[in-house]
Amino acid sequence: MRELSLVLLCLLRISRKGVQCNGWSVHVPSDVTGELGKMVILPCTFTHPYKTFDRALTAIWRIKEPYNGTVIFKCVSQSSSELCKTAISHKNKYKLLGNPRHKDLSLRVDSLTWSDSDRYFCRVELAGDIQDKYESRNGIKLHVIAAPRIINITVSSSRDHTFQARCTAEGEPAPALTWTGPPYSNLSSTSSSSHRVTKELRSLTHDGKYTCTAVNSHGRAEGAVYFYTFRASDSSSFMILIFVPLGIKVVILLVILSFTVFSREGPPSAPSSLARPQLPECTYENFDR
Numbered sequence: 001m002r003e004l005s006l007v008l009l010c011l012l013r014i015s016r017k018g019v020q021c022n023g024w025s026v027h028v029p030s031d032v033t034g035e036l037g038k039m040v041i042l043p044c045t046f047t048h049p050y051k052t053f054d055r056a057l058t059a060i061w062r063i064k065e066p067y068n069g070t071v072i073f074k075c076v077s078q079s080s081s082e083l084c085k086t087a088i089s090h091k092n093k094y095k096l097l098g099n100p101r102h103k104d105l106s107l108r109v110d111s112l113t114w115s116d117s118d119r120y121f122c123r124v125e126l127a128g129d130i131q132d133k134y135e136s137r138n139g140i141k142l143h144v145i146a147a148p149r150i151i152n153i154t155v156s157s158s159r160d161h162t163f164q165a166r167c168t169a170e171g172e173p174a175p176a177l178t179w180t181g182p183p184y185s186n187l188s189s190t191s192s193s194s195h196r197v198t199k200e201l202r203s204l205t206h207d208g209k210y211t212c213t214a215v216n217s218h219g220r221a222e223g224a225v226y227f228y229t230f231r232a233s234d235s236s237s238f239m240i241l242i243f244v245p246l247g248i249k250v251v252i253l254l255v256i257l258s259f260t261v262f263s264r265e266g267p268p269s270a271p272s273s274l275a276r277p278q279l280p281e282c283t284y285e286n287f288d289r
Contacts, residue, residue, distance in 0.1 A: 023049055026136040028122060034112045036146035041097060044105040044122035046134065054080045056127035059100045061107050066121045066137050073107060100124065114195060117144045147219030148175035153212055155204070155227050163204040165225055167212035170196045175214035182206035
């Protein structure tokens, strides 16, 4: 019954439009994989029931769901001699690589981010007496992958005066985290959210270098943190360690200040024997005889 309906629809198109019924089809892969921060190409080719087509053509890409999903790219070609002019390119990260006049709607996605992992649907619209539209129903699932990367590693203290080391890494698939270093307790906890994983090492008691290693199927990454605690076994030795260097610095400072003052004043100067004698003051008096 379904095949009969398709035949009747094809015959109807022949009678109304006078074209050969080659049928519509869209060819897309079910999955495409791209690497975080790089570009990826989403292939899409199609066929239509016309031998030639020289009217307006519109190419559209959506995400999330067909027909009603968010439009991330759209371009329009008014004739076979005109390139498809971009009308919509969300965040300017989408570019049409194929030629819609050659039945190719392949799209390039630049600078992949985690949010680009989604399902994509290509669509073509042909203008005419009755506008023909065809869209991929299942679409392409884009998977964004990444080798592990340590994004944060710290040591902190809690209210009960214990110390914890925390390591956070991201990658796709989500990486597995391990701690290595000085002897430590088995107290640890792991939390994950999508492509990000955090592992905390609690109750640190030994000084040294603690290394966090993140591993997935695309690689590995390492980060290290150094942990040292100050311990004063004897209060007297503690005071010596503090005040002996301080006393030495004070003595050195006093010597420097004394030398500076002496150099500025210089030796006292002796009186000069060649000094010219001071002449008596000349006065004039008028005596009335």
